[in-house]
Amino acid sequence: MADHDLAPHELRILVAVADAGGFSAAAAALGLTQSAVSHSVRGSERKLGAVLFTRGRTGAAPTAAGERAVGYARRVLRLLDAMAADVRGADRGRVGGGRVEGEVRIAAFRSAALHLLPAALHRLRERHPGIDARVKVVREVGAGTAGEVLAGRADLGIATLPTRPTAPVPAGLVGAVLREESYAFVHPAGHPDPRSLPLVDWVENCGSYTRRWWGEQDWIPRATVETEDDGAVLSMVSAGHGMAIMPALSLTGAPPSVQISDLGPDRPFRSIGYVTTPELAESAAVRALIRELRELRG
Missing domain, CATH: 3.40.190.10 (Periplasmic binding protein-like II)
Structure with a gap:
């Protein structure tokens, strides 16, 4: 093993400190002493050549380098688990269609x-x-x-x-x-002028892939009602409180009180x-x- 390589137990300690938010809590979770956890983290920092955690009275938090290290640690540990499962499956003749x-x-x-x-x-x-x-x-x-x-x-x-x-x-x-699914114009069924209604939106809607199209539509106002998720948007539109631009998956099981209208050949899509x-x-x-x-x- 190279001098800079981290052993699985060192990776587990890095993940535990990040998850617990401190050395003492990580030590308790792992059944180790705080000094053993501190010693391991210092050793990992020395091997990687970077400070992985900021230490303070309220605990420890990963630095930018620490975030990367902990991410890799989780992935390596998960891969070790996957390796064990796959090897057991191969031994039983289960891998490859079984x-x-x-x-x-x-x-x-x-x-x-x-x-x-x-x-x-x-x-x-x-x-x-x-x-x-x-x-x-x-x-x-x-x-x-x-x-x-x-x-x-x-x-x-x-x-x-x-x-x-x-x-x-x-x-x-x-x-x-x-x-790939298209976006649609969603509004209360039977409304005489649905484009006059306020826009109801949620934070996850209209990612970078639809922003250009969105910005070119002068009939779409700024959202005056913003909800937590697409289900709440659909509920608000159903109750007559506004209109929305929503992707097809979010409209699964839409109630009859909601009308879904095509946005035309230039409508946006999401993948x-x-x-x-x-x-x-x-x-x-x-x-x-x-x-x-x-x-x-x-």
């Missing part, structure tokens, strides 16, 4: 978790009951679901990706587009896909989930 076991952690934004994932997880459970799928709903703002994967907190993310023609996957990840790390893309459990997700293409 039964697969292990955990897969999924980060998904709200509408994907509600309307896209359930069918894939149902088939995954039927074909591979030994896979333990865990879903975390993450707001698709900032780093979003892809950030959860990069930080090692998820194995696979259901993410919104830039639209055609390239639909690039964020750096450091691999993935593919699962579906929904999956992202994972190159290493975990080769693990049996993640591969099995990707197969089920690809069957949802449409």
